[in-house]
Amino acid sequence: MIQLSAVSRTFTGRSGTVEALRGIDLTVAEGEFVAVVGRSGCGKSTLLRLVAGLLPATEGKITVAGEPVTKARRDIAMLFQRPALLPWRSVLDNVLLPVEIYGWGKAKHRDRAQQLLEMVGLGGFEKRLPHELSGGMQQRVSLCRSLIGEPRVMLMDEPFSALDTLTREELSVELQRVHMESSATIVFVTHSIDEAVLLADRVVVLSPRPGRIREIVEIDIPRPRSLGRNAHLEEVARCSADLHELLMERDAPAATGTKGR
Numbered sequence: 001m002i003q004l005s006a007v008s009r010t011f012t013g014r015s016g017t018v019e020a021l022r023g024i025d026l027t028v029a030e031g032e033f034v035a036v037v038g039r040s041g042c043g044k045s046t047l048l049r050l051v052a053g054l055l056p057a058t059e060g061k062i063t064v065a066g067e068p069v070t071k072a073r074r075d076i077a078m079l080f081q082r083p084a085l086l087p088w089r090s091v092l093d094n095v096l097l098p099v100e101i102y103g104w105g106k107a108k109h110r111d112r113a114q115q116l117l118e119m120v121g122l123g124g125f126e127k128r129l130p131h132e133l134s135g136g137m138q139q140r141v142s143l144c145r146s147l148i149g150e151p152r153v154m155l156m157d158e159p160f161s162a163l164d165t166l167t168r169e170e171l172s173v174e175l176q177r178v179h180m181e182s183s184a185t186i187v188f189v190t191h192s193i194d195e196a197v198l199l200a201d202r203v204v205v206l207s208p209r210p211g212r213i214r215e216i217v218e219i220d221i222p223r224p225r226s227l228g229r230n231a232h233l234e235e236v237a238r239c240s241a242d243l244h245e246l247l248m249e250r251d252a253p254a255a256t257g258t259k260g261r
Contacts, residue, residue: 001028001029001030001031001032001064001065001152001153001185002026002027002028002051002062002063002064002153002185002187003026003027003028003061003062003063003064004024004025004026004027004050004051004060004061004062005025005060005061005062006023006024006025006059006060006061007021007023007024007025007050007057007059007060007061007062008021008022008023008024008057008058008059008060008210009021009043009046009050009055009057009058010058018209019209019210020043020046020209020210020211021043021046021047021050021210021211021212022210022211022212023060023212024047024060024211024212024213025213026204026213026216028185028187029185030152030185031183031184031185032185032186032201032202033179033185033186033188033199033200033201034186034187034188034200034201034202034203034204035187035188035189035190035195035196035199035200035202035203035204036048036187036188036189036190036203036204036206037189037190037191037193037196037203037204037205037206037243037247038205038206038207038208038211038214038247039206039208039247040191041208041209042206042207042208042209042211043206043209043210043211044157044189044206044211045157045158045189046211047187047189047206047211048078048155048156048157048187048189050062050069051064051069051076051153051155051187052069052072052073052076052078052155053069053070053071053072053073053076054072054078056070064076064152064153065152074102074149074151075149075151075152075153076151076152076153076154076155077146077147077149077151077153077154077155078146078154078155078156078157079142079143079146079154079155079156079157079159080142080157080159081157081158081159081161081162082162083130083135083138083139083141083142084142085130085138085141085142086130087129087130087131088129089129089130090126090127090128090129091117091122091125091126091127091128091129091130091133091141092110092113092114092117092126092127094130094141094145095113095116095117095141095144095145095148096109096110096113096148097145098145098148098149099113099148099149102149104149109148112148113144113148114126116144116147116148117141117144119144119178119181120140120143120144120174120178121140121174122137122140122141122144125137134167135162135163135167136163136167136170136171139159139160139163139171140171140174142159143159143175143178147178147182147184150182151184152184152185153184153185153186153187154184154185154186154187155186155187156186156187156188156189157189158189158190158191159171159188160172160190160195161190161191161192168192168195169198172195172198172199173198173224173225173226175199176198176199176223176224176225177224179199180223180224188200193240193243193244193247194236194240196243197219197221197236197239197240197243198225198226198236199225200219201218201219202216202217202218202219203216203217203219203243204216205217205243205246205247214246214249215246217239217242217243217246219239221235221236221239
Protein backbone atom coordinates (compact mmCIF):
# COMPACT_ATOMS: atom_id res chain seq x y z
CA MET A 1 0.00 0.00 0.00
CA ILE A 2 2.74 2.47 1.00
CA GLN A 3 6.21 2.33 -0.54
CA LEU A 4 9.14 4.61 0.31
CA SER A 5 12.30 4.12 -1.73
CA ALA A 6 15.55 5.89 -0.76
CA VAL A 7 13.57 8.84 0.63
CA SER A 8 15.47 11.77 2.10
CA ARG A 9 14.32 15.22 3.21
CA THR A 10 16.48 18.29 3.81
CA PHE A 11 15.30 21.66 5.10
CA THR A 12 17.15 24.86 4.19
CA GLY A 13 16.67 28.08 6.13
CA ARG A 14 18.47 31.21 7.26
CA SER A 15 20.49 29.29 9.84
CA GLY A 16 21.63 26.67 7.35
CA THR A 17 20.68 23.21 6.15
CA VAL A 18 19.15 20.46 8.28
CA GLU A 19 18.97 16.89 7.04
CA ALA A 20 15.81 15.47 8.65
CA LEU A 21 15.63 12.05 6.97
CA ARG A 22 18.14 10.01 4.98
CA GLY A 23 17.65 6.98 2.76
CA ILE A 24 14.34 5.68 4.10
CA ASP A 25 13.24 2.38 2.53
CA LEU A 26 9.93 1.16 3.91
CA THR A 27 6.97 -0.88 2.70
CA VAL A 28 3.65 -0.90 4.56
CA ALA A 29 1.19 -3.59 3.48
CA GLU A 30 -2.51 -2.96 2.97
CA GLY A 31 -4.36 -3.14 6.29
CA GLU A 32 -1.13 -3.12 8.32
CA PHE A 33 -0.63 -1.03 11.46
CA VAL A 34 2.92 0.34 11.64
CA ALA A 35 4.19 2.50 14.50
CA VAL A 36 7.20 4.80 14.20
CA VAL A 37 9.32 5.61 17.26
CA GLY A 38 12.53 7.53 17.82
CA ARG A 39 14.08 10.38 19.75
CA SER A 40 12.72 13.91 19.44
CA GLY A 41 13.89 15.55 16.22
CA CYS A 42 14.58 12.29 14.36
CA GLY A 43 12.08 13.10 11.59
CA LYS A 44 9.04 11.06 12.62
CA SER A 45 6.51 13.80 11.87
CA THR A 46 8.38 14.75 8.70
CA LEU A 47 8.01 11.16 7.53
CA LEU A 48 4.23 11.34 7.95
CA ARG A 49 3.99 14.64 6.10
CA LEU A 50 5.94 13.21 3.19
CA VAL A 51 3.56 10.25 2.90
CA ALA A 52 0.57 12.60 3.21
CA GLY A 53 1.84 14.73 0.33
CA LEU A 54 2.14 17.81 2.56
CA LEU A 55 5.89 17.97 1.94
CA PRO A 56 7.93 16.89 -1.11
CA ALA A 57 10.84 14.50 -0.68
CA THR A 58 14.26 15.97 -1.43
CA GLU A 59 15.32 12.60 -2.82
CA GLY A 60 13.64 9.28 -3.45
CA LYS A 61 10.13 8.15 -4.35
CA ILE A 62 6.90 7.65 -2.38
CA THR A 63 3.89 5.76 -3.70
CA VAL A 64 0.50 4.92 -2.20
CA ALA A 65 -1.52 2.16 -3.88
CA GLY A 66 1.01 2.26 -6.72
CA GLU A 67 0.57 5.97 -7.46
CA PRO A 68 3.29 8.58 -6.79
CA VAL A 69 2.48 10.96 -3.93
CA THR A 70 2.80 14.52 -5.23
CA LYS A 71 0.10 16.31 -3.20
CA ALA A 72 -2.53 15.74 -0.51
CA ARG A 73 -5.01 12.99 -1.43
CA ARG A 74 -8.58 12.32 -0.39
CA ASP A 75 -7.89 8.67 0.34
CA ILE A 76 -5.25 9.63 2.95
CA ALA A 77 -6.45 10.99 6.30
CA MET A 78 -4.18 12.59 8.89
CA LEU A 79 -4.80 12.88 12.61
CA PHE A 80 -2.71 15.35 14.62
CA GLN A 81 -1.82 15.79 18.30
CA ARG A 82 -4.69 18.25 18.86
CA PRO A 83 -8.28 17.55 17.76
CA ALA A 84 -8.56 20.93 15.94
CA LEU A 85 -12.36 20.93 16.11
CA LEU A 86 -14.28 24.02 15.03
CA PRO A 87 -15.68 25.42 18.31
CA TRP A 88 -18.92 26.76 16.79
CA ARG A 89 -19.86 23.47 15.14
CA SER A 90 -21.59 20.56 16.86
CA VAL A 91 -19.94 17.16 17.22
CA LEU A 92 -21.90 15.82 14.25
CA ASP A 93 -21.10 18.82 12.06
CA ASN A 94 -17.40 18.57 12.92
CA VAL A 95 -17.40 14.95 11.79
CA LEU A 96 -19.16 15.96 8.56
CA LEU A 97 -16.72 18.80 7.79
CA PRO A 98 -14.68 16.83 5.17
CA VAL A 99 -17.94 15.85 3.49
CA GLU A 100 -18.79 19.53 3.00
CA ILE A 101 -15.28 20.47 1.90
CA TYR A 102 -15.09 17.75 -0.76
CA GLY A 103 -18.75 17.95 -1.76
CA TRP A 104 -19.50 14.30 -1.05
CA GLY A 105 -23.17 14.84 -0.19
CA LYS A 106 -23.97 15.60 3.45
CA ALA A 107 -27.28 13.75 3.59
CA LYS A 108 -25.72 10.52 2.34
CA HIS A 109 -22.93 10.61 4.93
CA ARG A 110 -25.01 11.63 7.95
CA ASP A 111 -25.89 8.02 8.81
CA ARG A 112 -22.23 7.04 8.46
CA ALA A 113 -21.23 9.86 10.84
CA GLN A 114 -23.81 8.69 13.35
CA GLN A 115 -22.54 5.13 13.06
CA LEU A 116 -18.94 6.24 13.70
CA LEU A 117 -19.93 8.23 16.77
CA GLU A 118 -21.78 5.22 18.15
CA MET A 119 -18.72 3.06 17.43
CA VAL A 120 -16.43 5.25 19.57
CA GLY A 121 -18.93 5.64 22.39
CA LEU A 122 -20.23 9.12 21.54
CA GLY A 123 -23.81 8.25 20.71
CA GLY A 124 -26.05 10.93 22.20
CA PHE A 125 -23.37 13.64 21.96
CA GLU A 126 -24.12 14.64 18.36
CA LYS A 127 -25.42 18.12 19.23
CA ARG A 128 -22.77 18.97 21.83
CA LEU A 129 -20.16 21.64 21.16
CA PRO A 130 -16.45 20.83 21.54
CA HIS A 131 -16.05 22.82 24.78
CA GLU A 132 -18.64 20.54 26.37
CA LEU A 133 -16.42 17.48 25.82
CA SER A 134 -13.34 16.16 27.58
CA GLY A 135 -10.02 16.02 25.73
CA GLY A 136 -10.41 12.31 25.12
CA MET A 137 -13.92 12.77 23.74
CA GLN A 138 -12.71 15.55 21.43
CA GLN A 139 -10.02 13.27 20.04
CA ARG A 140 -12.66 10.61 19.43
CA VAL A 141 -14.60 13.16 17.37
CA SER A 142 -11.42 13.93 15.44
CA LEU A 143 -10.95 10.20 14.81
CA CYS A 144 -14.51 9.95 13.45
CA ARG A 145 -13.85 12.93 11.19
CA SER A 146 -10.78 11.16 9.82
CA LEU A 147 -12.80 8.00 9.15
CA ILE A 148 -15.87 9.62 7.55
CA GLY A 149 -14.40 9.40 4.04
CA GLU A 150 -13.36 5.77 4.55
CA PRO A 151 -9.68 6.50 3.83
CA ARG A 152 -7.40 3.75 2.63
CA VAL A 153 -4.52 5.20 4.65
CA MET A 154 -4.54 6.89 8.07
CA LEU A 155 -1.50 8.83 9.26
CA MET A 156 -1.50 9.59 12.99
CA ASP A 157 0.97 12.03 14.56
CA GLU A 158 1.01 11.39 18.33
CA PRO A 159 -2.78 11.75 18.53
CA PHE A 160 -2.99 10.77 22.21
CA SER A 161 0.08 12.60 23.57
CA ALA A 162 -1.91 15.40 25.26
CA LEU A 163 -4.18 13.01 27.18
CA ASP A 164 -3.85 11.56 30.67
CA THR A 165 -2.51 8.03 31.00
CA LEU A 166 -5.83 6.26 31.57
CA THR A 167 -7.59 8.06 28.71
CA ARG A 168 -4.61 7.38 26.47
CA GLU A 169 -4.74 3.65 27.20
CA GLU A 170 -8.51 3.63 26.68
CA LEU A 171 -8.22 5.31 23.29
CA SER A 172 -5.38 3.01 22.28
CA VAL A 173 -7.66 0.03 22.83
CA GLU A 174 -10.46 1.85 20.99
CA LEU A 175 -8.20 2.62 18.01
CA GLN A 176 -7.18 -1.02 17.88
CA ARG A 177 -10.83 -2.02 17.59
CA VAL A 178 -11.53 0.65 14.95
CA HIS A 179 -8.56 -0.58 12.92
CA MET A 180 -9.74 -4.20 13.10
CA GLU A 181 -13.19 -3.13 11.87
CA SER A 182 -12.13 -0.66 9.16
CA SER A 183 -9.05 -2.49 7.76
CA ALA A 184 -7.40 0.88 7.03
CA THR A 185 -3.62 1.02 6.64
CA ILE A 186 -2.24 3.01 9.58
CA VAL A 187 1.12 4.66 10.21
CA PHE A 188 1.25 5.88 13.81
CA VAL A 189 3.96 8.15 15.25
CA THR A 190 4.42 8.00 19.01
CA HIS A 191 6.95 8.70 21.77
CA SER A 192 5.40 5.94 23.89
CA ILE A 193 7.07 2.56 23.43
CA ASP A 194 4.24 0.76 25.26
CA GLU A 195 1.69 2.44 22.98
CA ALA A 196 3.61 1.34 19.90
CA VAL A 197 3.76 -2.27 21.13
CA LEU A 198 0.08 -2.30 22.13
CA LEU A 199 -1.08 -1.07 18.70
CA ALA A 200 1.34 -2.06 15.96
CA ASP A 201 2.02 -5.08 13.78
CA ARG A 202 5.53 -3.71 13.30
CA VAL A 203 7.49 -0.91 14.96
CA VAL A 204 9.94 1.17 12.91
CA VAL A 205 12.80 2.50 15.05
CA LEU A 206 14.44 5.66 13.67
CA SER A 207 17.96 6.77 14.53
CA PRO A 208 18.71 10.32 15.76
CA ARG A 209 18.82 13.00 13.05
CA PRO A 210 19.20 12.45 10.22
CA GLY A 211 16.50 9.88 10.73
CA ARG A 212 17.33 6.48 9.27
CA ILE A 213 15.68 3.14 9.89
CA ARG A 214 17.70 1.53 12.65
CA GLU A 215 15.52 -1.56 12.89
CA ILE A 216 12.00 -2.82 12.19
CA VAL A 217 10.58 -4.97 14.98
CA GLU A 218 7.67 -7.35 14.49
CA ILE A 219 5.16 -7.46 17.36
CA ASP A 220 3.91 -11.02 17.59
CA ILE A 221 1.19 -10.57 20.23
CA PRO A 222 -2.37 -11.80 19.58
CA ARG A 223 -5.15 -9.24 19.12
CA PRO A 224 -7.07 -7.69 20.68
CA ARG A 225 -4.35 -6.48 23.06
CA SER A 226 -4.79 -4.70 26.36
CA LEU A 227 -2.87 -3.77 29.50
CA GLY A 228 -5.54 -4.82 31.97
CA ARG A 229 -5.45 -7.68 34.46
CA ASN A 230 -4.78 -11.10 32.89
CA ALA A 231 -3.99 -9.36 29.58
CA HIS A 232 -0.70 -9.05 27.68
CA LEU A 233 1.41 -7.28 30.31
CA GLU A 234 4.36 -9.68 30.09
CA GLU A 235 4.49 -9.72 26.29
CA VAL A 236 4.16 -5.93 26.05
CA ALA A 237 6.82 -5.44 28.73
CA ARG A 238 9.25 -7.76 26.93
CA CYS A 239 8.82 -6.08 23.54
CA SER A 240 8.96 -2.63 25.14
CA ALA A 241 12.25 -3.48 26.86
CA ASP A 242 13.78 -4.60 23.56
CA LEU A 243 12.65 -1.38 21.84
CA HIS A 244 13.97 0.73 24.71
CA GLU A 245 17.42 -0.82 24.27
CA LEU A 246 17.36 -0.01 20.56
CA LEU A 247 16.44 3.61 21.24
CA MET A 248 19.26 3.93 23.77
CA GLU A 249 21.84 2.83 21.17
CA ARG A 250 22.74 6.29 19.94
CA ASP A 251 25.42 5.32 17.45
CA ALA A 252 24.12 1.99 16.20
CA PRO A 253 24.21 1.54 12.40
CA ALA A 254 21.05 1.64 10.33
CA ALA A 255 19.18 -1.65 10.01
CA THR A 256 19.15 -3.86 6.94
CA GLY A 257 16.06 -5.93 7.74
CA THR A 258 13.24 -6.89 10.03
CA LYS A 259 13.69 -8.44 13.43
CA GLY A 260 11.07 -10.42 15.30
CA ARG A 261 10.55 -10.13 19.05
